[in-house]
Amino acid sequence: MDVLKRKILATFAAAGLAMALPAGSLMAQSWPEEPITIVVPFPPGGSTDLLARKIGEAISGPLGQPVVVENRGGAGGTVGANYVANADPDGYTLLMGVTGSNAISAALRDDLPYSPTEDFDPVSIVISSPLVLVVRSDSDFETVEDVLTYARENPDSFTHGTPGVGTSMHMSAELFGLVSDTSLVHVPYQGSAAALQDLLGGQIDAMFGDILVTSEYITSGRLRPLAVTGTQEHFLLEGVPTVEEAGLDGYSAFSWQGLFAPAGTPPQVLDTLYAAVSDALQSDDIQALFRERGFLVEGMSPAESKQFIADEVAKWTEVVDAAGLKN
Amino acid sequence: MDLLSGITLGLQTALSWQALMFCFIGVTVGTVVGVLPGIGALAAISLALPLTYYLDPTVALIMLAGIFYGAQYGGSTSSILLNLPGTATAAITCLDGNPLAKQGRAPLALFVTAINSFIGSTFAIVLVMGFAPVIAEFALSFGSAEYFSVILLGLVAASTMTSGSAWKALAMVVFGLALGQVGTDINTGQFRFTFGQYALADGFSLVALAMGLFGVAEIISNIGQPPGTVHSVGRIRFRDMLPARGEWKRIWAPTLRGSVIGSFVGALPGTGPGIATLMAYATEKRLSKTPERFGHGALEGLSAPEAANNASVQAAFIPTLSLGIPGDAVVAVLMGAMILHGIQPGPNLITNEPEMFWGLIMSFWVGNILLLILNIPLIGLWVKLLSIPYHLLYPGILIFICLGVYSADNNVFDIYVVLGFGLVGVLMRRWGFPATPVLLGFILGPLLEEHFRRAMLLSKGDLLVFFERPISAIFLALSLLFLGSVFLPGLRKRLGRQATDT
Amino acid sequence: MTSVKSLLPGATLFVFALAMAVIAAGYPLGSLLRPGPGFFPLVIAILLAGLALATMVEDWRRDGGPVPPDDEGADAGRVSMRPVIATSAAIIVFALLLERLGFVPAALALVAIAALGEPRRNWLTVALVGVFMSAFGIVLFIWLLGLPIEPFGA
Numbered sequence: 001m002d003v004l005k006r007k008i009l010a011t012f013a014a015a016g017l018a019m020a021l022p023a024g025s026l027m028a029q030s031w032p033e034e035p036i037t038i039v040v041p042f043p044p045g046g047s048t049d050l051l052a053r054k055i056g057e058a059i060s061g062p063l064g065q066p067v068v069v070e071n072r073g074g075a076g077g078t079v080g081a082n083y084v085a086n087a088d089p090d091g092y093t094l095l096m097g098v099t100g101s102n103a104i105s106a107a108l109r110d111d112l113p114y115s116p117t118e119d120f121d122p123v124s125i126v127i128s129s130p131l132v133l134v135v136r137s138d139s140d141f142e143t144v145e146d147v148l149t150y151a152r153e154n155p156d157s158f159t160h161g162t163p164g165v166g167t168s169m170h171m172s173a174e175l176f177g178l179v180s181d182t183s184l185v186h187v188p189y190q191g192s193a194a195a196l197q198d199l200l201g202g203q204i205d206a207m208f209g210d211i212l213v214t215s216e217y218i219t220s221g222r223l224r225p226l227a228v229t230g231t232q233e234h235f236l237l238e239g240v241p242t243v244e245e246a247g248l249d250g251y252s253a254f255s256w257q258g259l260f261a262p263a264g265t266p267p268q269v270l271d272t273l274y275a276a277v278s279d280a281l282q283s284d285d286i287q288a289l290f291r292e293r294g295f296l297v298e299g300m301s302p303a304e305s306k307q308f309i310a311d312e313v314a315k316w317t318e319v320v321d322a323a324g325l326k327n
Numbered sequence: 328m329d330l331l332s333g334i335t336l337g338l339q340t341a342l343s344w345q346a347l348m349f350c351f352i353g354v355t356v357g358t359v360v361g362v363l364p365g366i367g368a369l370a371a372i373s374l375a376l377p378l379t380y381y382l383d384p385t386v387a388l389i390m391l392a393g394i395f396y397g398a399q400y401g402g403s404t405s406s407i408l409l410n411l412p413g414t415a416t417a418a419i420t421c422l423d424g425n426p427l428a429k430q431g432r433a434p435l436a437l438f439v440t441a442i443n444s445f446i447g448s449t450f451a452i453v454l455v456m457g458f459a460p461v462i463a464e465f466a467l468s469f470g471s472a473e474y475f476s477v478i479l480l481g482l483v484a485a486s487t488m489t490s491g492s493a494w495k496a497l498a499m500v501v502f503g504l505a506l507g508q509v510g511t512d513i514n515t516g517q518f519r520f521t522f523g524q525y526a527l528a529d530g531f532s533l534v535a536l537a538m539g540l541f542g543v544a545e546i547i548s549n550i551g552q553p554p555g556t557v558h559s560v561g562r563i564r565f566r567d568m569l570p571a572r573g574e575w576k577r578i579w580a581p582t583l584r585g586s587v588i589g590s591f592v593g594a595l596p597g598t599g600p601g602i603a604t605l606m607a608y609a610t611e612k613r614l615s616k617t618p619e620r621f622g623h624g625a626l627e628g629l630s631a632p633e634a635a636n637n638a639s640v641q642a643a644f645i646p647t648l649s650l651g652i653p654g655d656a657v658v659a660v661l662m663g664a665m666i667l668h669g670i671q672p673g674p675n676l677i678t679n680e681p682e683m684f685w686g687l688i689m690s691f692w693v694g695n696i697l698l699l700i701l702n703i704p705l706i707g708l709w710v711k712l713l714s715i716p717y718h719l720l721y722p723g724i725l726i727f728i729c730l731g732v733y734s735a736d737n738n739v740f741d742i743y744v745v746l747g748f749g750l751v752g753v754l755m756r757r758w759g760f761p762a763t764p765v766l767l768g769f770i771l772g773p774l775l776e777e778h779f780r781r782a783m784l785l786s787k788g789d790l791l792v793f794f795e796r797p798i799s800a801i802f803l804a805l806s807l808l809f810l811g812s813v814f815l816p817g818l819r820k821r822l823g824r825q826a827t828d829t
Numbered sequence: 830m831t832s833v834k835s836l837l838p839g840a841t842l843f844v845f846a847l848a849m850a851v852i853a854a855g856y857p858l859g860s861l862l863r864p865g866p867g868f869f870p871l872v873i874a875i876l877l878a879g880l881a882l883a884t885m886v887e888d889w890r891r892d893g894g895p896v897p898p899d900d901e902g903a904d905a906g907r908v909s910m911r912p913v914i915a916t917s918a919a920i921i922v923f924a925l926l927l928e929r930l931g932f933v934p935a936a937l938a939l940v941a942i943a944a945l946g947e948p949r950r951n952w953l954t955v956a957l958v959g960v961f962m963s964a965f966g967i968v969l970f971i972w973l974l975g976l977p978i979e980p981f982g983a
Contacts (some may be wrong), residue, residue, distance in 0.1 A: 043736075044663070045663020072738065074526065075528030075529055113525060185784065188513050189513070191659070194597055196651075197652045201468060203471065204785070212671065213671070216651060216671045219675065220673065255700075378975075492884070494884050497880055498884055500841070501876050504877075508869065508873060512866035514866065515866050517856060520849075543916065551909065580833045718947055719954070722943050722958055722962060724918065726923070730976065737976070737977055739924050739927060750913070753913060758838035781860055783864065784863075
């Protein structure tokens with residue numbers, strides 16, 4: 001209640017300021033005058049943290065201000081996202097948001113205290129990364145077709161592990177079930193390492209996994225990739241078809257990460273930020289790092305990003321509703 | 328690569344001046360954050376992680392790992408001296424360590440802790456060197472049914488470990504289970520008992536719970552006590568630290584058993600040092616001819632869990648280094664550090680990065696020796712802490728507790744949680760409810776539910792799965808045996824007494 | 830009459846368990862073989878209620894006699910309200926000030942308010958402790974550990 005009131009007031013204040021006076025644009029022109037904070041809604045050490053630090057480092061020089069990364073973890077990224085949604089829209093507090101915090105959670109939870117579409121002005125969807133459907137290399141499943149045949153003959157038997165309800169791994173699998181009209185058994189874990197452990201140990205059949213993490217097990221011959229979830233072949237997994245190529249028409253799913261500002265941030269600030277991010281993405285250093293980590297560079301503009309988020313929220317809402325996952 | 332050349336390579340790496348220096352920094356920082364209430368290894372490593380972006384990956388890991396096991400040493404110190412445990416393992420150290428300190432034998436308790444930590448670590452390091460891949464493969468054969476049975480054994484052990492009223496201890500284990508239910512249900516994503524607070528979606532923070540029930544409650548009870556009654560210390564001589572001849576005899580067997588239990592349970596990913604430590608303590612209490620001394624300063628009750636704790640911390644690296652699966656939350660952050668440095672932990676690590684693997688393992692050893700050298704002379708200094716008047720000490724402790732719980736997620740909400748549990752802790756003390764079982768129930772409960780439900784999901788609702796799988800069946804039998812050995816004699820006694828009463 | 834008072838601990842726990850059961854019953858329960866999110870909380874709440882009753886029986890039997898000290902060495906005797914209130918207030922004020930006015934004001938306020946919990950205090954000593962803790966905290970938490978808080982200001 002209090003938060004909501006504060007948010008409404010802040011929005012009105014910002015809108016009022018922007019309409020009544022050129023003060024907003026004056027502020028925007030001199031931006032940035034103080035250090036910028038990028039909130040990472042996860043503890044340090046994860047891929048979002050790395051991305052935020054690398055991007056922060058790269059845009060700090062051109063913007064002429066230090067960029068500080070602040071980790072505010074909790075509830076699958078929603079605690080940190082909510083913090084930024086309620087921050088002043090002055091361009092000094094930004095969020096490195098992900099598929100879960102800025103799209104899926106809106107589909108999954110009615111009581112989410114913020115709206116990914118209305119409470120944020122996206123700066124840029126920075127990267128995306130598809131997932132890969134993997135099975136143990138000693139399993140009978142050689143192709144996606146094998147999985148589908150098995151799942152059709154034995155409903156509610158094919159088990160797949162995920163790092164939790166509402167993660168992009170989970171949603172990719174739900175979409176897989178919807179498009180192929182099969183029912184897979186969702187086995188949620190506390191984090192992807194635990195799911196991987198059970199996959200390796202033969203407790204579950206498959207997993208829609210992170211490409212970088214699973215590629216280690218693929219090259220060592222423990223796991224077999226069946227398909228990638230994106231729309232094209234992935235450079236770390238040459239020769240592995242996409243799910244669509246493997247027979248599921250219209251299937252595409254991937255996780256992404258992007259930079260967001262609170263709604264009401266002056267457009268000039270967004271543009272300045274986007275220009276800096278866009279330049280950073282051209283640097284050899286970052287290109288090399290992303291390649292090593294299996295990231296696909298997106299670098300969408302604020303307008304493209306806004307449309308993208310709306311599409312993602314709509315897509316996952318459809319999947320959540322169809323699968324009856326709403327909480 | 329054979330063992331000998333591995334060890335040589337590892338020593339070359341770990342004894343380079345750079346590695347030595349950062350290992351020393353790591354264990355020192357670890358000891359300090361371990362001693363300070365509220366900041367655990369997890370917070371310290373998370374906070375130090377960004378600082379290592381510019382270091383050589385092996386050196387960075389050596390330092391971060393040093394913080395991890397250094398904090399275990401330090402955590403025991405504040406538990407023993409001030410009854411301020413920040414983790415479940417430290418809460419178990421408190422059980423017999425704090426009474427020893429209150430009997431004026433703090434130097435002895437700290438010395439035994441240091442030596443046993445060293446022995447436990449060494450034991451596990453040898454295991455990591457020789458058998459890491461084998462143990463890791465064995466750990467992989469543990470499915471949810473096996474985990475359920477192991478955790479059940481842990482819970483049974485937890486409910487029999489305190490020495491007051493058995494009913495109250497049992498009630499407090501279940502109270503801990505209840506507190507552990509707060510947060511997101513893993514299976515459905517449903518929020519339970521969060522009362523609309525997103526800050527509660529991940530449940531109460533363990534540190535906030537421990538710091539509240541123990542730390543804040545302890546402080547409130549101690550404020551206003553006339554000086555001198557809180558603690559008394561004399562002059563510390565080296566002789567005071569050494570156990571007497573008879574005491575050595577009592578220590579060595581528990582230490583070995585603790586090391587074994589710690590190494591094996593610690594190597595199971597996801598169990599964490601809490602369960603290993605608890606099992607070591609419960610085992611000693613079971614085996615002892617004089618279990619009534621436990622909880623009143625029994626050296627066995629201090630040495631076994633200390634050895635188990637440190638062994639499990641080192642053993643947690645087994646699944647991480649050989650399979651890329653982190654043993655517990657802290658190791659998961661360390662794994663994140665590897666990834667940041669462009670090293671992907673996984674089954675290829677030992678072959679692809681032999682220098683890192685062997686360097687890290689050898690650094691564990693170097694680090695543990697450094698810790699021993701660092702800690703034994705420090706014992707005198709730590710004990711002197713007790714001679715600082717309490718009214719000067721506790722405001723600082725309160726600040727450390729508040730900032731420590733805040734630092735985990737940078738969320739002020741956790742400060743209110745710590746206060747809430749502080750008040751609960753005060754009530755519990757007044758009513759004679761023990762706090763340690765709450766902590767253990769809180770840690771084990773969510774795991775128990777998670778694995779039970781997953782086992783049911785995977786077996787399509789067949790309860791027999793727990794008995795059909797041999798490892799699971801063995802642990803279930805052990806739990807029964809344990810329960811029987813605890814409750815049958817008590818029940819018989821009770822029945823006998825009732826018979827004479829009437 | 831002391832017996833009634835001796836029932837308070839168990840009764841409190843029982844009420845807590847009851848409240849938990851009511852909330853848990855609102856979640857989907859599932860079955861033993863396919864437990865839903867409400868299943869475990871409900872089982873735990875019922876167990877807890879049972880154990881609360883057991884401790885009440887035990888306390889009633891002792892008939893208001895002295896509570897034996899628990900094994901954590903705490904003296905189960907009187908806790909006066911003064912330290913409870915002072916410490917609580919100190920922590921709340923610290924939490925309120927930390928992100929608004931900064932670490933130093935929050936720390937000073939905590940030290941000062943907590944000192945009110947003592948029967949007697951020397952304000953000079955309290956001030957020294959406050960200054961020392963502020964300086965120590967800045968060095969350790971802000972400089973070394975890099976917490977995202979400011980010494981002064983938000």
